[in-house]
Amino acid sequence: xxxxxQMEGPVTLSEEAFLTINCTYTATGYPSLFWYxxxxxxxxxxxxxxxxxxxxxxxxxxEATYRKETTSFHLEKGSVQVSDSAVYFCALSDKFxxxxxxxxxxxxxxxxx
Amino acid sequence: xxxxxxxxxxxxxxxxxxxxxRCDPISEHNRLYWYRQTLGQGPExxxxxxxxxxxxxxxxxxxRFSAERPKGSxxxxxIQRTEQGDSAMYLCASSFRAGGGxxxxxxxxxxxxxxx
Numbered sequence: 001x002x003x004x005x006q007m008e009g010p011v012t013l014s015e016e017a018f019l020t021i022n023c024t025y026t027a028t029g030y031p032s033l034f035w036y037x038x039x040x041x042x043x044x045x046x047x048x049x050x051x052x053x054x055x056x057x058x059x060x061x062x063e064a065t066y067r068k069e070t071t072s073f074h075l076e077k078g079s080v081q082v083s084d085s086a087v088y089f090c091a092l093s094d095k096f097x098x099x100x101x102x103x104x105x106x107x108x109x110x111x112x113x
Numbered sequence: 114x115x116x117x118x119x120x121x122x123x124x125x126x127x128x129x130x131x132x133x134x135r136c137d138p139i140s141e142h143n144r145l146y147w148y149r150q151t152l153g154q155g156p157e158x159x160x161x162x163x164x165x166x167x168x169x170x171x172x173x174x175x176x177r178f179s180a181e182r183p184k185g186s187x188x189x190x191x192i193q194r195t196e197q198g199d200s201a202m203y204l205c206a207s208s209f210r211a212g213g214g215x216x217x218x219x220x221x222x223x224x225x226x227x228x229x
Binding site for chain 2 (some may be wrong): 091
């Protein structure tokens with residue numbers, strides 16, 4: 001079945017550092033790919049998405065490119081802020097099915113000033 | 114639009130008791146999903162509705178679990194004879210699906226269940 005493998009955390013970075021969180025997937029169909037973020041005490045929020053190969057999703061300075069050849073969707077940000085501290089989840093959905101989301105285990109990111 | 118709401122936010126119960134959770138989706142969203150999230154893990158799919166029809170249930174959903182969405186609006190998730198292993202965060206999400214494209218799921222704040 002479908003699965004998502006995510007870089008294990010926790011990850012601790014200094015403010016203004018470059019961020020990469022790795023995500024790879026296994027899917028039988030043609031999935032859409034997502035990054036969701038969970039800030040402390042809040043619910044899951046969609047951060048960005050990409051629906052086909054070579055698409056780039058971007059939001060709030062974060063970017064991720066759908067790479068079919070490497071089955072990856074790595075999350076990047078050039079300069080992180082303390083407010084980016086959260087848990088980040090990579091996920092996929094089968095766009096031709098019921099579009100249920102299959103999530104990775106999450107990566108906890110802490111940014112220190 | 115106030116987003117997806119869930120009630121209660123927290124529930125503590127004793128093993129063997131029945132519990133029911135409610136989810137109110139974003140109005141006019143025709144799809145509603147239930148997920149379960151345990152500590153340190155990502156959410157896992159439980160079941161989903163398109164309007165009032167329950168179209169898929171995960172193998173994770175034992176026969177102690179039942180979900181309904183009468184009239185295609187709010188949904189309830191009931192767990193009978195709760196077990197300690199049912200302790201988790203139960204998440205609801207809704208989306209609008211019309212034709213092609215990928216719909217975006219919007220999540221509620223979750224109901225945290227603790228079974229003693």
